[in-house]
Amino acid sequence: MTWRALVREPLVQFLVAGLALFALHAQVRPDPDAGMRVDRDRVESTRAGLTERLARAPDDRELAAALRDALDDERMAREAVRLGLDRDDPIVRRRLIQKLRLAHESTADVDSFADAALLALRDAEPARYSAPARLALTQVLAARGRHPDPAAAAGELVRLLEAGADPAALGDPGPHARRFGLRPASDYAGLFGPEFAAALTDMPAGTWSIVQSPLGAHAVRVDARAPAELLPLAAARPRLAADLAERRRAEAVEAALAELRRSDPADLTDLPADLAAMLAEHDL
Amino acid sequence: MSLTTCLMGQLACRPEPEPFVDRREACSDRNPQRNLYFGDLHVHTAYSFDAWINDVRTDPAGAYRFARGEQVAGMKLARPLDFAAVTDHAEYLAEVEGCTTPGSAVYDSDRCQDFRAGTTAALVNFGLGLDGDDATRWDDLCGKGGLDCEARAGAVWKRVQEAAEAAYDRSAACRFTSFVAYEWSGSRMLSNLHRNVIFRSSRVPALPVTHFEAPTAGELWQRLQGECREGREGCDVLAIPHNSNWSNGNLFTPELPAGADETELAEVRADLEPLLEIYQHKGDSECSRGVVGLGPPDELCDFEKLRVLPFDDCGDGTGSQGMVGRGCVSRLDFLRGILLAGLGAEQRLGVNPFRLGVIASTDTHNGTPGNVEEATYPGHFGARESDPVTRLTGNVPAGARNSPGGLVAVWAEENSRESIWDALRRREVYGTSGPRMAVRVFGGWGLPEDLCGAGDFVAAADARGVPMGAILPERTGTSGPVIAVSAQMDPGSAGAPGSRLERIQVIKGWQDEDGVGQIAVIDVAGGPDGSSVDEATCAAEQRGAALLCGVWRDPEFDPARPAFYYVRVIEDPVCRWSWRDCLGLAEDARPPACSDPTVPRTIQERAWTSPIWYSPGA
Numbered sequence: 001m002t003w004r005a006l007v008r009e010p011l012v013q014f015l016v017a018g019l020a021l022f023a024l025h026a027q028v029r030p031d032p033d034a035g036m037r038v039d040r041d042r043v044e045s046t047r048a049g050l051t052e053r054l055a056r057a058p059d060d061r062e063l064a065a066a067l068r069d070a071l072d073d074e075r076m077a078r079e080a081v082r083l084g085l086d087r088d089d090p091i092v093r094r095r096l097i098q099k100l101r102l103a104h105e106s107t108a109d110v111d112s113f114a115d116a117a118l119l120a121l122r123d124a125e126p127a128r129y130s131a132p133a134r135l136a137l138t139q140v141l142a143a144r145g146r147h148p149d150p151a152a153a154a155g156e157l158v159r160l161l162e163a164g165a166d167p168a169a170l171g172d173p174g175p176h177a178r179r180f181g182l183r184p185a186s187d188y189a190g191l192f193g194p195e196f197a198a199a200l201t202d203m204p205a206g207t208w209s210i211v212q213s214p215l216g217a218h219a220v221r222v223d224a225r226a227p228a229e230l231l232p233l234a235a236a237r238p239r240l241a242a243d244l245a246e247r248r249r250a251e252a253v254e255a256a257l258a259e260l261r262r263s264d265p266a267d268l269t270d271l272p273a274d275l276a277a278m279l280a281e282h283d284l
Numbered sequence: 285m286s287l288t289t290c291l292m293g294q295l296a297c298r299p300e301p302e303p304f305v306d307r308r309e310a311c312s313d314r315n316p317q318r319n320l321y322f323g324d325l326h327v328h329t330a331y332s333f334d335a336w337i338n339d340v341r342t343d344p345a346g347a348y349r350f351a352r353g354e355q356v357a358g359m360k361l362a363r364p365l366d367f368a369a370v371t372d373h374a375e376y377l378a379e380v381e382g383c384t385t386p387g388s389a390v391y392d393s394d395r396c397q398d399f400r401a402g403t404t405a406a407l408v409n410f411g412l413g414l415d416g417d418d419a420t421r422w423d424d425l426c427g428k429g430g431l432d433c434e435a436r437a438g439a440v441w442k443r444v445q446e447a448a449e450a451a452y453d454r455s456a457a458c459r460f461t462s463f464v465a466y467e468w469s470g471s472r473m474l475s476n477l478h479r480n481v482i483f484r485s486s487r488v489p490a491l492p493v494t495h496f497e498a499p500t501a502g503e504l505w506q507r508l509q510g511e512c513r514e515g516r517e518g519c520d521v522l523a524i525p526h527n528s529n530w531s532n533g534n535l536f537t538p539e540l541p542a543g544a545d546e547t548e549l550a551e552v553r554a555d556l557e558p559l560l561e562i563y564q565h566k567g568d569s570e571c572s573r574g575v576v577g578l579g580p581p582d583e584l585c586d587f588e589k590l591r592v593l594p595f596d597d598c599g600d601g602t603g604s605q606g607m608v609g610r611g612c613v614s615r616l617d618f619l620r621g622i623l624l625a626g627l628g629a630e631q632r633l634g635v636n637p638f639r640l641g642v643i644a645s646t647d648t649h650n651g652t653p654g655n656v657e658e659a660t661y662p663g664h665f666g667a668r669e670s671d672p673v674t675r676l677t678g679n680v681p682a683g684a685r686n687s688p689g690g691l692v693a694v695w696a697e698e699n700s701r702e703s704i705w706d707a708l709r710r711r712e713v714y715g716t717s718g719p720r721m722a723v724r725v726f727g728g729w730g731l732p733e734d735l736c737g738a739g740d741f742v743a744a745a746d747a748r749g750v751p752m753g754a755i756l757p758e759r760t761g762t763s764g765p766v767i768a769v770s771a772q773m774d775p776g777s778a779g780a781p782g783s784r785l786e787r788i789q790v791i792k793g794w795q796d797e798d799g800v801g802q803i804a805v806i807d808v809a810g811g812p813d814g815s816s817v818d819e820a821t822c823a824a825e826q827r828g829a830a831l832l833c834g835v836w837r838d839p840e841f842d843p844a845r846p847a848f849y850y851v852r853v854i855e856d857p858v859c860r861w862s863w864r865d866c867l868g869l870a871e872d873a874r875p876p877a878c879s880d881p882t883v884p885r886t887i888q889e890r891a892w893t894s895p896i897w898y899s900p901g902a
Contacts, residue, residue: 048424049394094667098341103386131457134312143831173741173833175724175770177317181698184457187313190363190720191320193775193782214775214782215830226312235309235455242345242450 035074038067046070101253108252110245118240119233121247127228128243129236134182135200136224139192140171144216151210154217158208161219171219182226192218306485306518311458311698317742318695318712318751321704322720323367324351324653325465325692326480326526326564326645331372331440332467333380333410335649337402338665338680342651344370344444348451351653352460359662361654362777363720365691366699368451368653369465370444371480374492375414378436379425390425407680415471417499438491441466449486458699464488468504468523470495473604475611476530477501479523480561481508484705487518502539502549505556522709524643526561528622529569529590532603533614536622536638538629550629550637559708562619562715562892563644565664565689566590566681570619570852570892577615577624579791579803584854587890588687588717592882609681619850623895624793624801627846630899631795641711641753641894642850644690654691656718658887659780661688661861672865676877684862684877690717693891695724695751711753714851714893719774719782725752725851727896729759731766736809736833741770752851753894764841765898769808770833771853771891783855783889784828787811790836793895794847809834815856817886822859822867843900850895860887 046066050058086092122129142153167178189197196213205222266284268276328335329347350356353364382388383396390396398406426433448462465482493507512519528535562569567590571578574593596612603611615621626638663669676684693714696707728749745768767790774782787810793803809832817824863885866878877883
């Protein structure tokens with residue numbers, strides 16, 4: 001049996017997952033007695049900390065007081081947990097959830113990915129890993145506030161441009177160049193507003209049109225279009241690897257949650273049966 | 285490169301960088317007349333000690349995803365950015381990793397336990413560990429029995445590079461540019477000296493040069509020179525100082541170590557630090573009415589000030605403790621004073637160390653680059669400031685006086701690392717307090733007076749002038765230079781329209797015949813327009829323009845004296861984030877900031893451009 005076949009064996013996968021969970025458990029579960037144990041290392045560590053803070057060695061009373069303070073903190077924390085005071089504290093809850101989430105994320109294997117896995121991700125979401133459709137255009141602005149009727153002024157611009165006038169000789173003195181290279185429609189939304197970008201969708205190339213924007217009215221001509229293109233693996237590799245790592249981490253958390261949902265199910269006994277059944281169907 | 289430039293110093297003689305050092309497809313948006321791109325060059329993530337400690341867990345990869353328009357940590361940009369640089373504090377990269385990784389050699393140490401507890405004391409402890417020229421890595425974390433901090437920092441730095449690489453669009457669409465970058469986080473007596481270090485390409489040093497290895501700015505420049513420019517083929521770098529408003533004059537008071545040559549140091553500084561971050565989360569550094577030497581009274585200087593009067597003017601000295609809101613305030617804490625000092629140095633040394641272009645950024649500590657909208661400001665420190673009361677009452681550093689931060693705008697040929705970095709280097713950039721207004725500035729001796737009539741402003745001005753960030757060419761004619769400005773309002777996004785423009789101002793700085801710095805502020809287009817904001821509802825009635833254009837010839841020009849001209853574009857007012865938060869609270873639940881007359885209820889967002897300089901004999 002090759003190692004590739006071996007790793008596909010369910011029993012092997014189960015054992016690997018079990019070992020990972022065991023390691024995780026050992027990592028995140030603190031030794032319950034450690035907080036109250038005072039050994040020589042702890043005494044010396046406390047002494048060193050005090051020496052740094054006081055800029056001199058502590059006397060015996062100061063050393064004992066520092067140790068007692070730390071032990072008192074531990075006693076208080078234990079008692080608070082015993083009384084359930086941690087349960088209604090949103091900050092404690094947030095930190096615990098965060099720690100568990102990070103611990104599960106750390107079990108995900110994100111060190112390297114086979115090309116096949118990266119290609120599968122790319123092909124599952126082609127829009128995300130494609131160069132978007134782009135268009136090049138020329139625009140001349142009739143700005144709001146500089147014309148009594150910007151749309152009418154843009155209409156006059158279109159008439160002159162269709163008659164062969166130079167775009168550089170017409171329109172209001174905006175900060176942008178008149179001609180733009182091949183850019184996604186979202187870029188034009190950023191430059192001239194979402195209305196402008198939306199109007200470009202079905203605009204035929206090579207003819208002048210009037211487009212409204214928050215800035216006024218524009219005479220616009222689409223000069224060229226480029227279709228969306230799926231990126232080759234080499235170009236998309238860094239992003240695919242980062243996304244796949246993110247996905248694997250999310251899957252590790254989701255797998256842990258699925259197990260928790262089984263072991264710690266919601267109590268639906270107070271709900272009407274049909275509502276309970278509906279919610280249960282949705283993996284509550 | 286001209287012989288004159290070369291003679292100014294050996295460093296200026298280095299060859300121009302290759303146009304491209306990274307392999308990538310040619311950008312299909314390439315435009316010789318330059319495109320406008322918006323970005324954020326000051327971004328912290330969970331890799332920064334002060335972000336992690338405040339419960340932020342978004343990493344650099346997450347920050348780049350956010351910049352590209354994806355939802356991260358429940359937030360999403362209405363408009364993606366074109367570029368960004370994650371600039372985590374390079375100091376403590378290893379320590380943060382070690383303190384937060386169960387099982388590491390230091391995970392159970394007292395210092396790491398304090399760190400994970402996230403107390404203010406721990407934040408102060410880590411912050412103070414960066415103060416002073418003698419700051420070193422802690423022995424308990426990086427000494428014997430602790431972490432191999434160099435190796436750990438290297439591994440984290442590698443992840444920073446990988447995140448940048450994954451976000452960088454190397455296809456012809458050129459949708460997004462990331463930069464490998466970090467923050468050098470030195471301070472002295474709690475006066476801020478921080479710089480963001482931005483690399484031109486993926487060729488970067490094996491480790492970031494931190495405050496621990498390079499305690500002073502001079503040593504930082506020397507190490508960047510040696511480990512990047514001279515030590516790694518294809519590597520180039522610039523450093524961008526920020527929050528001069530926190531520095532008590534120290535950030536721009538030149539340090540002269542024993543035996544150092546002042547002229548040589550000025551050349552190095554001018555070469556490596558061509559920009560100033562004028563605005564970000566911790567306020568504005570353009571000008572102040574509380575300091576002498578920044579020009580005549582200018583009420584528009586009362587903008588997003590982290591500190592308000594009373595405070596002492598440092599005069600010709602410097603102070604300390606600016607980072608905790610104390611100590612004197614210097615004219616060298618503000619762009620105007622710094623630029624004037626640069627003119628003085630030019631007269632004295634023959635080189636201007638402070639020929640600074642202008643950018644703005646966020647300094648987000650949420651890993652959310654470009655999240656600058658007043659209406660949706662979520663606070664600066666993650667969940668810790670996630671409700672209005674904590675935002676309005678916080679003290680890191682200034683609660684209601686904090687700002688969402690701004691953006692950097694770049695005029696570049698295309699959206700690639702080299703093109704944007706080169707635009708930063710030549711200062712064809714400007715900063716905004718958040719909005720995406722488009723501002724173009726040209727200067728020249730023979731620019732047509734009718735540039736603001738009909739026709740292509742850019743083509744006409746570009747043919748006979750120089751853009752923002754440049755030095756005027758040799759004088760022709762007998763008149764003063766002409767400054768031409770075109771500004772277009774932010775068009776806004778779906779459901780969030782942009783604000784109209786109130787006015788364009790040119791700010792001129794020069795030295796008079798006595799060598800004293802002078803400032804003049806001139807309205808060159810638009811002006812007060814009667815716009816108003818209903819403070820009961822935040823509804824704004826805006827009467828400004830969608831497009832403003834102004835051409836101004838300097839009528840009081842002295843060709844014997846150096847000068848600079850930068851532009852400020854002011855929007856009509858809107859409600860400030862803090863007042864929006866106040867309105868969302870019941871009147872009896874509003875904290876004192878809601879009735880504090882020194883916390884403004886409205887804001888006039890703006891842009892500040894890089895100057896154009898006149899240098900006699902240029």
